[in-house]
Amino acid sequence: MSLQQLKPEWQTWVHENVARGCTAASLQELLLQGGHAAAVAAQAIAEAQAAQRPGQAQPSALARLAARAQEQAPLLPGAAQSAGLRPFVELQANSLQAADGQRVHIAAVLDHPHIVLFEQMLKPEECEQLIALAETRLSRSTVVDEQLGEARAHAARTSAGAWFQRGESELLARIEARLAALLHWPVERGEGMQVLRYGVGGEYRAHYDYFNPSLPGSQRHLQSGGQRVGTCILYLDEVEAGGGTRFPSLGFEVRPSRGAALYFASVDGQGVEDPASLHAGMPVIAGVKYIATKWLRQRPYV
Ligand SMILES: O=C(O)CCC(=O)C(=O)O
Ligand SMILES: [Fe+2]
Numbered sequence: 001m002s003l004q005q006l007k008p009e010w011q012t013w014v015h016e017n018v019a020r021g022c023t024a025a026s027l028q029e030l031l032l033q034g035g036h037a038a039a040v041a042a043q044a045i046a047e048a049q050a051a052q053r054p055g056q057a058q059p060s061a062l063a064r065l066a067a068r069a070q071e072q073a074p075l076l077p078g079a080a081q082s083a084g085l086r087p088f089v090e091l092q093a094n095s096l097q098a099a100d101g102q103r104v105h106i107a108a109v110l111d112h113p114h115i116v117l118f119e120q121m122l123k124p125e126e127c128e129q130l131i132a133l134a135e136t137r138l139s140r141s142t143v144v145d146e147q148l149g150e151a152r153a154h155a156a157r158t159s160a161g162a163w164f165q166r167g168e169s170e171l172l173a174r175i176e177a178r179l180a181a182l183l184h185w186p187v188e189r190g191e192g193m194q195v196l197r198y199g200v201g202g203e204y205r206a207h208y209d210y211f212n213p214s215l216p217g218s219q220r221h222l223q224s225g226g227q228r229v230g231t232c233i234l235y236l237d238e239v240e241a242g243g244g245t246r247f248p249s250l251g252f253e254v255r256p257s258r259g260a261a262l263y264f265a266s267v268d269g270q271g272v273e274d275p276a277s278l279h280a281g282m283p284v285i286a287g288v289k290y291i292a293t294k295w296l297r298q299r300p301y302v
Contacts, residue, residue, distance in 0.1 A: 085271035087183035114265040121261035134195035149217035204281035226298030242285030
């Protein structure tokens with residue numbers, strides 16, 4: 001009876017996410033955020049769970065058809081969109097106010113793969129401070145060795161990088177909290193920030209940020225914090241020519257602009273690695289490119 005009290009898209013959502021193995025507590029929280037009464041939410045989850053058990057009634061053919069249509073729908077209700085599987089951004093308004101007062105603008109959105117481009121994510125002085133902080137510890141960037149899982153220098157990634165611990169300084173803590181709030185992804189599920197500097201000719205050839213689960217070198221990374229579910233790239237300075245972040249399979253490129261941020265999901269709406277997230281840091285033609293990269297993990301990352 002309570003499942004029927006939900007709108008059809010929420011009924012489908014409950015069925016789908018119970019089938020996917022989401023916990024009752026996580027579904028309850030998102031249903032509450034979606035404006036449902038606690039008792040209605042609890043009852044609806046219980047009914048959907050009962051329907052999944054062997055020997056019990058399965059969702060009707062109609063419900064399954066509705067679920068399939070829902071998968072293809074461009075935007076689900078904000079809370080339902082992630083179901084905790086990947087970050088999500090509230091996309092109704094064209095700007096969002098972070099708790100620290102920063103007003104961040106949404107400049108562009110792509111549904112699949114999910115990409116959101118922000119302007120004014122960082123203030124110009126925050127960009128300058130991050131660059132200054134990084135300059136004190138820049139060293140040659142590495143890539144993860146696919147067989148061994150170890151970090152090593154590679155011709156495909158010609159930049160200098162500086163790693164920071166989460167919350168290492170007041171500046172980093174503030175930026176991390178801002179990203180966590182806007183992406184609905186807790187700070188603990190993020191790696192420390194990495195600041196990169198690319199000189200002329202510097203590039204990061206096409207790659208995925210997710211760890212390929214079938215490669216031996218990925219296992220130790222997946223064990224601590226799980227998959228990289230999304231990435232946020234903060235552009236710290238203008239670049240005269242080149243240096244865009246390009247998604248070759250989409251024919252789409254974001255050009256660096258001070259204070260802008262690019263978020264993209266590395267997994268699809270079901271939490272599965274998404275090959276469409278292939279991307280590259282294009283060679284810098286003139287100028288110097290500075291970015292800060294934040295990789296977001298499936299689970300808390302220590
Ligand atoms: O340099 C860029 O624009 C892309 C950087 C990147 O892909 C990464 O840090 O994972
Ligand atoms: Fe990347």
